[in-house]
Amino acid sequence: MPIQILPARLANQIAAGEVVERPASVVKELVENSLDAGATRIDIDIDKGGSRTIRIRDNGKGIPKDELSLALSRHATSKISTLDDLEAIVSLGFRGEALASISSVSRLTLTSRTAEQEEAWSAYAEGRDMDVQLKPAAHPVGTTLEVLDLFFNTPARRKFLRTEKTEFGHIDELLKRIALSRMDVTINLRHNGKTIRQYRAASTQVQKERRLAAVCGSQFLNHALAVELAHGDLKLSGWICSPQGARSQNDIQYCYVNGRMMKDKLINHAIRQAYETSLPPDRYAAYALFIEVDPHQVDVNVHPAKHEVRFHQARLVHDFICQGLQSALIQGADEHEAVVAP
Numbered sequence: 001m002p003i004q005i006l007p008a009r010l011a012n013q014i015a016a017g018e019v020v021e022r023p024a025s026v027v028k029e030l031v032e033n034s035l036d037a038g039a040t041r042i043d044i045d046i047d048k049g050g051s052r053t054i055r056i057r058d059n060g061k062g063i064p065k066d067e068l069s070l071a072l073s074r075h076a077t078s079k080i081s082t083l084d085d086l087e088a089i090v091s092l093g094f095r096g097e098a099l100a101s102i103s104s105v106s107r108l109t110l111t112s113r114t115a116e117q118e119e120a121w122s123a124y125a126e127g128r129d130m131d132v133q134l135k136p137a138a139h140p141v142g143t144t145l146e147v148l149d150l151f152f153n154t155p156a157r158r159k160f161l162r163t164e165k166t167e168f169g170h171i172d173e174l175l176k177r178i179a180l181s182r183m184d185v186t187i188n189l190r191h192n193g194k195t196i197r198q199y200r201a202a203s204t205q206v207q208k209e210r211r212l213a214a215v216c217g218s219q220f221l222n223h224a225l226a227v228e229l230a231h232g233d234l235k236l237s238g239w240i241c242s243p244q245g246a247r248s249q250n251d252i253q254y255c256y257v258n259g260r261m262m263k264d265k266l267i268n269h270a271i272r273q274a275y276e277t278s279l280p281p282d283r284y285a286a287y288a289l290f291i292e293v294d295p296h297q298v299d300v301n302v303h304p305a306k307h308e309v310r311f312h313q314a315r316l317v318h319d320f321i322c323q324g325l326q327s328a329l330i331q332g333a334d335e336h337e338a339v340v341a342p
């Protein structure tokens, strides 16, 4: 076969292989877009584990009519425009891939209205390589993305979808992670027409702890030690369990860097080292930790799903987390003793 440029649709479907693994990955991309748009309320409606419908409605700033079709194109983003921007990412998205990828493997409708516009507009794309059709629509300021029949045109991928329950479980777990990281945003989740989760926006400490308990369970809250530390631009906050609150599974391990969920080896290592010998054998730490670092000091463009980061001062970050958590654990142990001592 001679060398040839792939048709846009096929190129997008190949890219979709990296971004869109299952319904939960679609939900992740769309909710992150809503958060980047400044939404304070996000409603998520799922049918059949997401294989039939994923509908996400937000009250963010919306997309202007003349940018709707561009939003569905590959490498089209409003979030960065220069290499300098790429080196100091403050938004969750930046590659301009998600909507193009998702629309290449589903029937996608994008409806949006900005505050400046009198009416809303809708863009429809199916397996996207035709012109996007725009139609007037009814919608308050904000955006709704509706994704129907995920992988309808890529049967090999559709076959890999698990049961409705499993796929919905992934979505639920993902939204827990997001609900923790953005306590200021109301998030509602429905499945097959039934309300499953209602995370109300929290601002006071009491409300935040209620939300923490809603995600991590009240048992975690009972054993949680609050963490709040800073070293120059580096900040660490959140909750860790006392050794008594350690779990038999590693099911409550939430970690964020600049608001982005992470499964990062360096961070995990620092946390494990902080507990060192204080964890009983076969027990796992539970934590919800938020790391804030100058965006220039961290590279988020190292992993397709952005799960890993590269800290420029890796050693410093590692030791800051480890020592910070150690002192929180020691302080927690002291307080515990003070309470039980007569």
Ligand code: ADP
Residues within 6 Å of the ligand: 029, 033, 034, 037, 058, 060, 061, 062, 063, 071, 072, 076, 077, 078, 079, 092, 093, 094, 095, 096, 097, 098, 099, 100, 142, 143
């Ligand atoms: P990225 O998030 O990497 O920029 P996406 O393909 O996810 O790329 O989105 C493309 C563009 O569409 C975004 O840069 C943004 O301008 C716009 N967009 C997508 N979703 C929303 C939304 N819910 N509200 C407002 N704008 C959105």
Ligand code: MG
Residues within 6 Å of the ligand: 029, 032, 033, 092, 093, 094, 096, 098, 099
């Ligand atoms: Mg995005």
